Amino acid sequence: MSRKILMAAAALALIGSGHAMAFQAEPEAPAAVEASPDTAKPDGTKSDGTTPEERSNTARLNAEQASRSKAENVTYEQEVSAVAQQTAADQARFAEETAAYEAEKARVAAMSAEERMQWEADVAACRAGDVSRCAKPAVPQPQP
Template sequence: MTRSIFAAAVVAALMSSAPAMAQKLPDGTTVQERADTAKLNAEQLAKADAETARYQQSVSQYEQQKAAIAEQTAAAQAKYADETAAYEAEKARVAAMAAEERQKWEADVAACKAGDTSRCAKPQPKE
């Protein structure tokens, strides 16, 4: 007898669970609507996570490109500075050499005019 009462209770519980699925919850939704909403929310979250991952990858690539460009720019500027310094040093060396040669030439001209013929320029051959 207890067995038949228990079986009847199980059958009654199963029969009452179907209407419970359709029964509205206090917020006005059904269990099925909540399950569907949870499924849609999970799908949307997966899409958002994938989009976020793609965005983060794009940002990472951009930052890597930016760093590479900054490194190239720094190297180019350093090379330019080195080349400019070398050019300026050569220019100063040539200017100093030209000034020294001019002073020697002016001293030779002054000595030649003063009568020191050993310091006079040799006449240019006529062609």
């Protein structure tokens, strides 16, 4: 987005300083006379109407814009790299947390299964007559 703004600003600067010719179509030369854009008139202007000063200013503005664009590209690449690194770190942290959650879930499930098997064995023994493995009767709590 900022690249478009910079390009528009450069275009306005050119237009504002009398460089509108750079944005207009070149008038057609008569068929008998072929104008070469590289031929300079005695006063230094080219057939497209630009003076050496205008060409120098245009070259300077182009170099400035190229420099700004290069800096923006470097900044953009750094931002993309930082986002990629953050994304990788976030994904690694998520994978670690998910693994820890799954491990805890498996531990609780194993503990629960073991307790249930023990309870089922106690119930079977109690029904078979082993009173020591029967559950103790619940003591009613006094009501306040």
